[in-house]
Amino acid sequence: MKKADVPQQSGLMAGCREVNYAVDDDGSYTLAPSSGWEAKNVALRHAWEAIIEQLEQELAAIRAGRKSPLSYHMVKNQMDPALLAKYSGIPRWRVKRHLKPAVFAKLDRAVLTSYAELFGISIEHLCRVPDVPDLALADFDRSESR
Amino acid sequence: MNIDFPHRQFAHCESGVTANLLNYYGLPCSEALAFGIGGGLFFAYVPFVKINFLPLTTFRIGPGSIFKKTTKRLGVKVGRQQFKDPRAAEQELDRLLASGCPVGAQTGVFWLPYFPPAYRFHFNAHNLVVYGKEGDEYLISDPIFEEPVRCAARDLRKARFAKGALAPKGKLYYFEKMPERFDVAQAAVAGIKDACWAMLKIPLPLVGVHGIRLLARQLAKWPVKLGEKDALQHLGHVVRMQEEIGTGGGGFRLLYAAFLQEAAELLQNRPLLELSERCTAVGDRWREFAVAASRVCKGRQAGPDAFRELAELLRHCAGQEEALFTDLHRAVSARTR
Numbered sequence: 001m002k003k004a005d006v007p008q009q010s011g012l013m014a015g016c017r018e019v020n021y022a023v024d025d026d027g028s029y030t031l032a033p034s035s036g037w038e039a040k041n042v043a044l045r046h047a048w049e050a051i052i053e054q055l056e057q058e059l060a061a062i063r064a065g066r067k068s069p070l071s072y073h074m075v076k077n078q079m080d081p082a083l084l085a086k087y088s089g090i091p092r093w094r095v096k097r098h099l100k101p102a103v104f105a106k107l108d109r110a111v112l113t114s115y116a117e118l119f120g121i122s123i124e125h126l127c128r129v130p131d132v133p134d135l136a137l138a139d140f141d142r143s144e145s146r
Numbered sequence: 147m148n149i150d151f152p153h154r155q156f157a158h159c160e161s162g163v164t165a166n167l168l169n170y171y172g173l174p175c176s177e178a179l180a181f182g183i184g185g186g187l188f189f190a191y192v193p194f195v196k197i198n199f200l201p202l203t204t205f206r207i208g209p210g211s212i213f214k215k216t217t218k219r220l221g222v223k224v225g226r227q228q229f230k231d232p233r234a235a236e237q238e239l240d241r242l243l244a245s246g247c248p249v250g251a252q253t254g255v256f257w258l259p260y261f262p263p264a265y266r267f268h269f270n271a272h273n274l275v276v277y278g279k280e281g282d283e284y285l286i287s288d289p290i291f292e293e294p295v296r297c298a299a300r301d302l303r304k305a306r307f308a309k310g311a312l313a314p315k316g317k318l319y320y321f322e323k324m325p326e327r328f329d330v331a332q333a334a335v336a337g338i339k340d341a342c343w344a345m346l347k348i349p350l351p352l353v354g355v356h357g358i359r360l361l362a363r364q365l366a367k368w369p370v371k372l373g374e375k376d377a378l379q380h381l382g383h384v385v386r387m388q389e390e391i392g393t394g395g396g397g398f399r400l401l402y403a404a405f406l407q408e409a410a411e412l413l414q415n416r417p418l419l420e421l422s423e424r425c426t427a428v429g430d431r432w433r434e435f436a437v438a439a440s441r442v443c444k445g446r447q448a449g450p451d452a453f454r455e456l457a458e459l460l461r462h463c464a465g466q467e468e469a470l471f472t473d474l475h476r477a478v479s480a481r482t483r
Contacts, residue, residue, distance in 0.1 A: 001395055001430055012264035017292060018392060019157050021400035023426060029178070029404035031157070039433070039440035043385035044264060046443045047198070050379055078256065078268055080199065086309035136263050
């Protein structure tokens, strides 16, 4: 890659710049700052769209009374029951049970606290879900990638 | 207890950490040199290890290996620790900092608040240098960021004890003693031979050029085997592993080309200059693959034909790399002192 070809196509990097290795005019390697690359932005956006889609499905399932709010927060933190079990120290079969609304409603405070602390939110927040996925992605514009 | 640690931004975390630490201890070292001496270049496609629920594709040697091999080849004595108890892990970090020692740490990316939100995912082989603590905040030199950053103790604790694949278990590493003399040239030759061996000779279908060809075969089958949606997820993931968060472009191939250029001068070995150019060409080829793959992702056309063409590009990379590393091995073997 030539230095002049180092891409400057910002995407989801929130203004951070990274460095790329590129060759300057006399053929020697140098470090060149880059604010992003379209190929990479597409792949990253694609991955986030999948997460948002899954969050929307979780929200629909929660509204329909098929799942507990925990499932939303789990997916929002990019976890599955296995990973959530590892983080919380609660066995996987119990984590899976906690995804059921009836079981979740009866959980005691200690268990709720361990989930809430892991996700960095309050217990009240853990028991609630928003109407639409609330990801803090400043530059994310879904219309752009569609 | 703040250490005057010279932060430099680099493309990749572990080679950047290694270079910055060497530099701090008096051996001026570029990232490329640390990457090359550590035999950083690699390829592996490991479908049964999942990152973000998708198969691991890696373009570099396993986590910790670059630091370990670079320091070993230069004769640096290092300390390394892992922990079960987060509290003990934090106390040990504080103790090392208080003794004036900058400390390398392996962390997960997901819990580091200074990362742009879009880049936070469960990838646990990130490396950084902790060089101080002010109140409840650690001062951190994270080589992929332009400036030093700060991180609350609570967040760093979570990051050091990230769970899942490649879990860091609070890993810390630091220099204990620098040698009196270095043989950088000899270390570079050892690093090159190591990379050649890893890319060509390891008798496993998942690694080296065999691994690239395996990925090509599997990728061609994804649309049929996984369905359109999953096939695109898998493909996007390969592009992310290749280009995202610090590979310097082209899945480390451009960084390695920079190393070969530096090694040519260091070893007074002219053929390495030409090999560096060929390595640049391979890196550019990988970037072509990323462009083509991202087009497929964006257009959402997971037709078998598109994937077959991408597989063909990968085979081309494999062929070029096979020739490159064969010639590279020859070039350094002839000159070994």
